[in-house]
Amino acid sequence: MTTAPDVEPFDAVDVIAAKRDRARLTDAQIDWVIDAYTRGAVADEQMSALAMAIYLNGMDRAEIARWTDAMIRSGERMDFSALGRPTADKHSTGGVGDKITLPLAPLVAVFGVSVPQLSGRGLGHTGGTLDKLESIPGWRAALTNEEIDAMLGTEGPGAVICAAGSGLAPADKKLYALRDTTGTVSCIPLIASSVMSKKIAEGTGALVLDVKVGSGAFMKEMAQARELAETMVALGQDAGTATRALLTDMSTPLGLTAGNALEVREAVEVLSGGGPADVVDLTVALASEMLDAAGHPVEEPELRAALADGRAMDVWREMIRRQDGDPDAPLPVAPETETVTAPDDGVLTELDALSVGVAAWRLGAGRARKEDPVQAVAGVEMHAKPGDAVRKGQTLLTLHTETPERFGRALEALAGGLTISEPGSQAAQDAIARREAGVVLDRIA
Numbered sequence: 284m285t286t287a288p289d290v291e292p293f294d295a296v297d298v299i300a301a302k303r304d305r306a307r308l309t310d311a312q313i314d315w316v317i318d319a320y321t322r323g324a325v326a327d328e329q330m331s332a333l334a335m336a337i338y339l340n341g342m343d344r345a346e347i348a349r350w351t352d353a354m355i356r357s358g359e360r361m362d363f364s365a366l367g368r369p370t371a372d373k374h375s376t377g378g379v380g381d382k383i384t385l386p387l388a389p390l391v392a393v394f395g396v397s398v399p400q401l402s403g404r405g406l407g408h409t410g411g412t413l414d415k416l417e418s419i420p421g422w423r424a425a426l427t428n429e430e431i432d433a434m435l436g437t438e439g440p441g442a443v444i445c446a447a448g449s450g451l452a453p454a455d456k457k458l459y460a461l462r463d464t465t466g467t468v469s470c471i472p473l474i475a476s477s478v479m480s481k482k483i484a485e486g487t488g489a490l491v492l493d494v495k496v497g498s499g500a501f502m503k504e505m506a507q508a509r510e511l512a513e514t515m516v517a518l519g520q521d522a523g524t525a526t527r528a529l530l531t532d533m534s535t536p537l538g539l540t541a542g543n544a545l546e547v548r549e550a551v552e553v554l555s556g557g558g559p560a561d562v563v564d565l566t567v568a569l570a571s572e573m574l575d576a577a578g579h580p581v582e583e584p585e586l587r588a589a590l591a592d593g594r595a596m597d598v599w600r601e602m603i604r605r606q607d608g609d610p611d612a613p614l615p616v617a618p619e620t621e622t623v624t625a626p627d628d629g630v631l632t633e634l635d636a637l638s639v640g641v642a643a644w645r646l647g648a649g650r651a652r653k654e655d656p657v658q659a660v661a662g663v664e665m666h667a668k669p670g671d672a673v674r675k676g677q678t679l680l681t682l683h684t685e686t687p688e689r690f691g692r693a694l695e696a697l698a699g700g701l702t703i704s705e706p707g708s709q710a711a712q713d714a715i716a717r718r719e720a721g722v723v724l725d726r727i728a
Contacts, residue, residue: 291319295329302336310349317353321454330458331465338470347472347514348521354480355522357454361399361428361486366436368397371573372487374478376511377409379499379640380536383566384412384444385550386558386590389598390570392441393589396577399435401447401485405649405657408499408640410541413446414648418544418615418659422608433605440601452480469501475514482519489525489576491569492516496724497534499636505530505724512727525576527728531565535669536639537722538562542648542662542683544614554599556591561668561722563590568723617660617683621690625673629703630711632669638700639663639680642693646684658685663693670711670718673703 293315302308308316316333319325342350363370371391375381388398405411413424424446426434434443449456455477462468462477482490494512495502502508512528519526538559540549552558553566567586574581589595600610625631643649647658664681667673679701682693704710 291315291324295319295325295333299329299332299336302333302340305340307343308346313346313349314353317350317357317454320457321357327461330461334458334462334465334467334470334473337472338467342472344514344517347476348518350472351476351480351483351518352522354452354454354458354476355484358452358484359448359450360484361451363397363399363432363435363486363488366397366432368395368435368437368441369489369577369579370397370399370435370487371489371491371577372399372401372482372485373491373493373569373573374482375493376474376478376495376501378495378533378537379408379410379636379643380538380541380546381410381495382415382538382540382546382550383493383562383569385415385547386553386562386566386595386599387569387573388442388444389440389554389602390566390586390589390595391573392598393594394574394579394581395441396574396579397435398442398573399431399485399487400442400444401451401481402444403447408637408644408649410543410546410643410649412444414657415543415546416444416608418547419603419608419610420612422603423606426606434602440598440605442598442602443606444602445606447481447485451484455480471507471511471514474501474511475518479515479518479522483522483524487524489573490519491572491576492526492528493565493569494528494530495533496530497532497636499536499640500533509725509727516727527572527576527726529568529572529723530725530727532717532722532724533636535634536636536665537565539665539668540662541639541643541665542646542660543657544616544659545662545664545683548614551599553590554596563587565722566590615659617685619684619687619690621682621687621694622678623680623682623694623697623701625675625677625679625703627703628675629673630706630708630714631667631671631673631679631701632704632710632714633700633702634665634667634669635700638697639665641696642682645693645696646682646689647686660685668718669714672706
């Protein structure tokens, strides 16, 4: 006697056709297609067609919420309720020189809110937090759930930055890779559900989103970024996670470094009470939002004091040691460098984030595919930012790499990415005004 094969309740072609024809997908259709894709019953080419239909025709709020929930239910959910401490997390949509997580997590932990920062690796011109931390000798990204709990509990540093386990939203892992190869990365419903399925499954009580806007971000225009931020905030709130967002400028790189070990060095400067003003300001702004969302508001002067007096540094050092890193070990240094100098006197009015990010990537700081290796030492060091006066021949950038044959293509990426204007010109005045306005452009709660 033979057993009849299981009969699927839906046909993938019918689901694809429904969204192709601008119909609203039902809860049952969404639940099934995510589950079936995770199981392999829906093929990659079918999910590719559905992703493109969603890209072209969109989803309403209820559809996005159900899609996100189905991806969460494809795997495990973490639970930090037994910690006895509130939890808060931050997610950045990706940028150039965005080392904010490194000083932010220990700063928030100083004030009694635990930070379970499950992070990723870089792809393309945007850097990855785990790649940066792996430039610290001995540091390891992979932790068990028990190790994470110990880091976050009252006997630990109160913060952890580590790799997300494979059990969190496995449907998203499959779909993320597919979107990267099918031209559907910039689809707001798919970006929002991808980010929020992982963050909600992570189990944090409060979440602050850093949504980047500008040339170095996925969202180039303010309207796009606002729509993405509002969609993600709604998803978090619908799921019971206190969620809010900051829209922040990514037309110019954050800080003065883009690259792995270079950014760790700069983060340590911030934790030592120094560092570039834009990095410090954004760290403090995000910390304030995280603590407030977790129900433990702290005034800005106290946050800045915790960076200046070593409290945040103490948490950082313990956090690194708990993951087998040596916080006192020298960071690796590139054996090969090349400089870019100013061609004229004037005011630097543009330092394009995308150009710098692509240059750092070509120098070896990033990867084209997830399996590619990265160089710890590679990247771009910036010696001036928009609004600064510069002199002809002054060093504007230093390029770092292990492989000098990479300099040529990195310099090509930077061509046209730097602009020097006459002092007093409108461009110079605009650059100074943008710098004085700060990196935070808007807030959504």
